[in-house]
Amino acid sequence: MTEPTGLVSERGAEQVSDAPATAETPPPSQPSQVTFTVYQGPPLDTIRSLVASHFLVKDAFIDQYGIPTIQVAAEPPHEKFRTLLKELAQHNLIGAIRGAGDTLTVRVFPKPQRKGSRKTLNLALFFATVATVLAAGYFNWSNADLFTVLVEPSSVLTKASLFAVGLLAIIGLHEFGHKAATNHHGLDATFPYFIPGPPPVGTFGALISLRGPPENRDQLFDLGLSGPVVGFIVTIVIAIFSLLLSTTVSPATAQQLITGGATQDLGFCLPLVGATPNVSCEAPLLLIVGRILMPATTQGSLLFPNQELWFAAHIGALLTFLNIVPAWQLDGGHVSRAMFGPSGHRTATLIGLVILFVSGYLVFAFFLLIMMNLTRRGFAGVEPLDDVSPVSNSRKLLYLLAIVMLLLTFFPSPIL
Structure with a gap:
């Protein structure tokens, strides 16, 4: 499947597949992802x-x-x-x-036959995504004239480049978290496929494709959780760098920015200290980081985190949230499938879809429903070869980490 960023299974003959059981595929009692x-x-x-x-x-x-x-x-x-x-x-x-x-x-x-590597496609998509993210950054900051003059006088290209570095670091390292997990368990997976997109973000994320099923639920759990954990950590790091590069403006300049609408034109949540942040549209994770690390300002002054990196962290938190939702074949879906088995995974998917609908991510929720229908497998997730052995006790404890990440990166869709 295509998802914002995460781990998926290749479909097709002799590969991990979403086809229903036929005379050439295992019946439902077997690992139905695998077409042999x-x-x-x-x-x-x-x-x-x-x-x-x-x-x-x-x-x-x-x-x-x-x-x-x-x-x-x-x-x-x-x-x-x-x-x-x-x-x-x-x-x-x-x-x-x-x-x-x-x-x-x-x-x-x-044993399914391995497909040849498509590194040329990986590279082509990566460079295309670099271009679209740069273009999105240029688009975002080309109209922020007043803010650029008074707060961050660097060129628009510099701003776009900083945004691209921050966002691609989050997405890329998320995927290499998955890749590291596959290497650790001796599984075969592709390099990341980056997905170009339009402004204001410039990308729909990335994914890697698993060329065969995991051996057991422990491996499936690790494959699902590894990417979001790495992306979560990198998002925090990018937010910290944004704060380290923050700019303080005088009361007079602050008033000029507010009067000129510069802070609203940026459209980012929590763009400054000294003004009331829009808590409803920012992830608790970034609010916490901002409260802990932002230095104090004098009365009337405003402190701006570096906006390019802060926006990258904002998108990173959003992608982590969407991926860790316990639905279908998202990363969170892999984790819930490993934890709870087929029936528990179906329940978790329903809960995940409710979370998406209630929080306003209607397009993404409908996208998941469409993909479930197209693959003709409904709510079914990736099945390990050994679907009898439960996950280890240590991983049961780590499941709490997935819940914490979901809560800390959650924020309602701006369309609400």
Whole structure:
């Protein structure tokens, strides 16, 4: 899917797919993201022996889809199944484990073939996005004549460049947070695909594409949370730099700016100290950073954070919020799917959509609904190969971090 910034799964033959179950795809009880070719591999007895070296086998057969299926006694499968996956990989196979009650079911498929790298496209989209973000910055500050003369007398191109550096650092490092998680777990993923966009932001974010399903819920959790955590931290850093580069103006100049409408023309939330900020349209995260780090001013003076970097941080907080919403295949959706399984993920997606509608992000909410319909998979999220083992206790605690980030980056849409 296309999302503001985040991790997605490639669709298409022999790749992570959103296609419904057919004669050539696993039925719903299997990892339905994965479209595999017809099984052509070692005989059933060989696969049974591999599975039997780790689990107590109850039955082994070829199901109606031609897929080798091994039923085993229920037990915690996490480490045993990871070892089995490595052994299956030596035969160019991959497995999935599902189950309930006293029986687990292991199904074995041909390993999906890797697609070639498309680094040329990655680079082309990156440079196109640099251009559109620069253009957006130029557009934003080309009309701020009074503010430029009295507060920040640098050229419009300098302002646009500073905005582009700040925003692309947030988006790019968010994506490389995902990439670092895939590398840590030995998963194959593309480099980021940046998405150009129109002013005033200049981009719709970026995404990386996962070329195969994660092994277990721990990996899915890490893949979902890693990007927002990095983006959240970089957003704070950019906001701090904005405050370090702040400008204080005299009472007379402040009055001239207010009378001339310069502060309103900028259109940014919390643009200064010494005036009442519009709390309703700024993320609590940035309000907190501003209150802690902004120096005091004399009576009547106004203090402006560097507006280019502050606006970049503002957009960074917005993107973090939209990504951490626990819906569908957003980053927050991956985290909730790992935490709560299929049924809990559907509930979380409904909650996420309600959050988006109530807070005014109607276009984004409708976009998600359209994507759910187009992929014909409804609320279903990315499924790990081992969908039996729960996430680790440490990750259950880290889920609180996702909630905190959601709360600290939330602010209603300006259209409300």
